[in-house]
Amino acid sequence: MQIHSTRAGLDARLHAAEQGIAFAHEPQPEHADYAVKWAHVLIIKLLLALNEYFGWHLDLSSAVQDAQECWGNKRAPKSRLRA
Numbered sequence: 001m002q003i004h005s006t007r008a009g010l011d012a013r014l015h016a017a018e019q020g021i022a023f024a025h026e027p028q029p030e031h032a033d034y035a036v037k038w039a040h041v042l043i044i045k046l047l048l049a050l051n052e053y054f055g056w057h058l059d060l061s062s063a064v065q066d067a068q069e070c071w072g073n074k075r076a077p078k079s080r081l082r083a
Helices: 007-012 029-054 061-071
Strands: 014-017 020-023
Touching (some): 007 014, 029 061
């Protein structure tokens, strides 16, 4: 059982068995990768928004590029930095 489970997370581990419904205890690396990807993307988006809002003028292009290299360009955050 997971420490911080949600109803959807627990439901995803249920499957039909001969005895009725069974709980899958094995690791789910694809779900973990999905969660880490979106956590990374959200942190980058937060940094971009804070940088813009507070006018920090930080060069976050390397952070954006790292996220794109880690997870691919698909749905990765786009830089809204001024040149």
